[in-house]
Amino acid sequence: MFNLNIQTHMDFVGQHKAEMYSRCIITLFGVVGLIWGAIIQQFSQTGYTLEAGFVLASLLAIPPWPMFRKKPLEWQKPRPEPSQASSSRTVSDEGKQKKKK
Numbered sequence: 001m002f003n004l005n006i007q008t009h010m011d012f013v014g015q016h017k018a019e020m021y022s023r024c025i026i027t028l029f030g031v032v033g034l035i036w037g038a039i040i041q042q043f044s045q046t047g048y049t050l051e052a053g054f055v056l057a058s059l060l061a062i063p064p065w066p067m068f069r070k071k072p073l074e075w076q077k078p079r080p081e082p083s084q085a086s087s088s089r090t091v092s093d094e095g096k097q098k099k100k101k
Contacts, residue, residue, distance in 0.1 A: 007064055014068025022057035029053020 010018065033049025 007066075007069060010064045010068040011071050011073060013071045014064070018061040018068055022061040025057040025060065026050070026053050029056070 033046040037046030
């Protein structure tokens with residue numbers, strides 16, 4: 001009925017970018033939350049700030065946004081399959097070698 005073409009992959013460069021963004025965001029929110037929690041003397045505010053950073057990092061890094069799909073892999077062309085005659089010869093040669101033993 002509906003033909004939705006939703007991209008569900010990231011390339012390797014995009015995966016690296018997503019990981020770096022999430023690490024930087026979580027670290028930044030953790031440091032800011034720790035400082036803010038120390039200023040107002042409530043450790044719970046540190047946790048809330050860190051949770052907000054985790055949510056932001058998840059929204060940015062988990063979905064395969066177009067900025068993470070700019071450098072796709074270039075696959076090699078497949079090799080041609082060997083002919084049937086050469087594969088049947090090897091089977092018969094193996095049978096002869098087994099009989100000689």
